[in-house]
Amino acid sequence: MTETVLAGTTVAELMAELAALEDPRAREVNARHGDDHGVNLGKMRAIAKRLKTQQDLALELWDTGDTAARLLALLICRPKEFDRDKLDAMLRETRTPKVQDWLVNYVVKKSPHAEELRLVWFADADPVVASAGWALTSERVVKNPEGLDLPALLDIIEAEMKDAPERLQWAMNHCLAQIGIEFPEYRARALDIGERLEVLKDYPTPPNCTSPYAPIWITEMVSRQQAK
Incomplete structure (x- = not known):
């Protein structure tokens, strides 16, 4: 070299x-x-x-x-x-995980190819690749949700998150929480999915940090928004 x-x-x-x-x-x-x-x-x-x-x-x-x-x-x-x-x-x-996380967040999200890659990765059979597609989808939920089929995303999460491999499960859970936080009209369903699936419910969370368990995460972030 x-x-x-x-x-x-x-x-x-x-x-x-x-x-x-x-x-x-x-x-x-x-x-x-x-x-x-x-x-x-x-x-x-x-x-x-x-x-x-x-x-x-x-x-x-x-x-x-x-x-x-x-x-x-x-x-x-x-x-x-x-x-x-x-x-x-x-x-x-x-x-x-750290390299993938930085690649997606520091590079792909700033790339003109982000949306094309999101669509390709989201549907990939490799759960590690798919988790990157879900991470980019969560970004769109927050920053550019127009055109996303949020009920369809919730359908997939409801059907597949419970048994998904760890990294894919984490990314889907993040998307679930962001939908619940950002969209009041879907909040009750997001909370219900989180409560029934119980994904990350027992995740060890340090003091002064928000649990990744979606019902707690959604409730905490909405409370902060309303307090502003």
Whole structure:
């Protein structure tokens, strides 16, 4: 692999810098969530701030296949420079939750191909890919719901969320909560679905954080909106 030298930093040097930041305790915690790196994300963001935007370097970091390097790549890339097929390929080869989350939120959502990819991923048979489609759908529910068939989305959630694989289940649950929060006319149904399916009802939630259990999440966020 040809190394890119930009801002005085090569891929090899960055890989060494990331390796030096490895914390075994952080890796152990991340492993519980399916992630295979132990780099403090605050320190990683400091590296990205130093590097600024460097698309070629980002591509080389991504091609290493290393999770920490890929996270750094997503922080320094130019989202609008990726074509649709490249983003699709990146999502499909991404198996760790944090990389997928950052790819969708930091890159795909800023891409002109976001809606096309949402439709393709939403219907994909791979639950990991489908979860990205649901994440983009939740974004549309909040920011651009016109044209979405919300009752149909609730039908799918009601029928499939209970037995969906973990990452897909989480994404569907997020969409359920957002529909309940944003649309009073569908709130009662969203609450009913959440109460009957009981998805994430017993999820351990730290103090001062809102439970991801949809009925609690919806009720809390609506209460905050009404208090403003």
